[in-house]
């Protein structure tokens with residue numbers, strides 16, 4: 001039987017010890033500050049660097065070969081080149097919740113995170129993840145609506161990684177297809193990873209425009225399991241989001257008025 005009880009990890013530290021730039025947060029639109037110096041984001045991804053999908057017991061990660069600067073993110077609030085290493089999602093057991101960030105307390109059914117690391121300053125991800133501003137994560141909200149054609153190739157591969165620690169080869173997927181049409185309007189703030197190690201290394205870039213996926217596509221996310229094949233009790237992979245964290249005086253900047 002599949003319980004959707006709170007997975008122990010998610011009852012983890014509500015606020016990291018001594019953390020004053022933790023994520024996720026609620027984005028108060030009227031409190032965000034327009035910054036005219038913010039540039040447009042210029043992602044440049046090579047689908048040829050896509051390598052595999054891995055169920056790590058928290059989410060499923062679509063991983064990219066980040067040994068060269070083939071898939072990079074520049075511009076926006078970023079001074080350096082950031083290399084794409086993986087993307088993943090957070091979602092709820094119902095369409096009423098699931099996102100990690102909120103906009104004026106509005107919850108979305110799911111949220112995409114595209115994780116990049118500063119390849120000008122560091123030699124590998126493992127180093128960057130421990131450094132202030134070593135990472136840049138793009139967040140995109142998902143809403144239930146029309147089927148997302150580009151996502152379907154990924155949805156079709158998910159049954160192969162149903163259990164924790166399963167991996168399947170996955171190639172030639174262009175992550176740019178998951179970005180909204182308008183990537184010029186975003187919020188950005190200094191934050192952290194939202195699961196352990198919770199390091200305060202992330203420049204967050206949250207897209208104002210959401211993408212749409214169908215109810216059936218999101219239902220396949222919920223068919224994944226937190227648990228490995230050997231465990232007796234299988235736990236549905238749902239509600240894999242962290243509770244919101246105090247802003248602690250941080251400013252959220254917007255690229256739009």
Ligand SMILES: NS(=O)(=O)c1ccc(-n2ccn(-c3ccc(F)cc3F)c2=O)cc1
Nearest residue numbers: 113115125126129137192193194195196197
């Ligand atoms: N949800 S999120 O803020 O985008 C997020 C949360 C956690 C991670 N995460 C968890 C473990 N790691 C990790 C993987 C490999 C490594 F060498 C070091 C790490 F911290 C990681 O990047 C990555 C991204």
Ligand SMILES: [Zn+2]
Nearest residue numbers: 088090113194
């Ligand atoms: Zn995430």
